[in-house]
Amino acid sequence: MSLKIRLARGGTKKRPYYRIVVADARAPRDGRFIEKVGTFNPLLAKDSPERVTLETERCTHWLSVGAQPTDRVARFLDAAGLIKREARSNPEKAVPGKKMQERAAEKARKAAEAAAE
Numbered sequence: 001m002s003l004k005i006r007l008a009r010g011g012t013k014k015r016p017y018y019r020i021v022v023a024d025a026r027a028p029r030d031g032r033f034i035e036k037v038g039t040f041n042p043l044l045a046k047d048s049p050e051r052v053t054l055e056t057e058r059c060t061h062w063l064s065v066g067a068q069p070t071d072r073v074a075r076f077l078d079a080a081g082l083i084k085r086e087a088r089s090n091p092e093k094a095v096p097g098k099k100m101q102e103r104a105a106e107k108a109r110k111a112a113e114a115a116a117e
Contacts, residue, residue, distance in 0.1 A: 002024070002025040002066075002068070003022055003023070003024065003025065003034070003062065003065070003066060003067035003068070004022070004023055004024075004025045004067065004068055004069070004070060005020065005021070005022050005037065005059070005062060005063075005067050005068070005069040005070070005073050005077075006020075006021065006023060006029070006069070006070045006073055007019070007020060007021075007029075007040060007070070007072060007073065008020075008021045008023070008029060008030050008033060009029065009030055010030075015043065016042055016043070017039070017040075017041055017043075018039065018040040018041070018042070019033075019036050019038070019039055019040075020036070020037050020038035020039060020040060020054065020073060020076070021033035021034070021035065021036050021037065022034045022035045022037060022062045022067055025068075035058065035062075037054060037055045037058045037059050037062065038052065038053050038054035038055055038059070038076070039052070039053050040052050040076065052076050052079070052080075054076065054077070054080050054082075056080060056082060059077060059080075059082055060082060063077075063082065063083065069083070
């Protein structure tokens with residue numbers, strides 16, 4: 001049985017509230033879980049201490065028995081100092097799409113022709 005430490009959504013429409021839970025990887029997102037180990041309220045300010053609450057001793061227990069955190073939960077655990085998460089880098093994300101590159105090349109070509117005249 002593979003375990004995940006993940007978010008389970010609660011709250012009303014457009015007012016999300018998440019529980020950080022340990023669940024079987026095959027269970028539905030908001031379905032059955034084994035244990036609740038924290039909460040996440042994205043509506044609060046980023047510097048608010050109530051935004052993310054974790055039961056650190058239970059999180060370390062579940063990590064020690066092989067539970068895998070999702071990407072978002074791994075960020076929370078890294079901020080709490082429970083695990084080390086490597087920073088991701090995607091340099092291609094900032095590169096414009098093919099159409100935009102074609103437009104930029106066409107604009108540069110027209111500007112060069114106008115400067116030559």
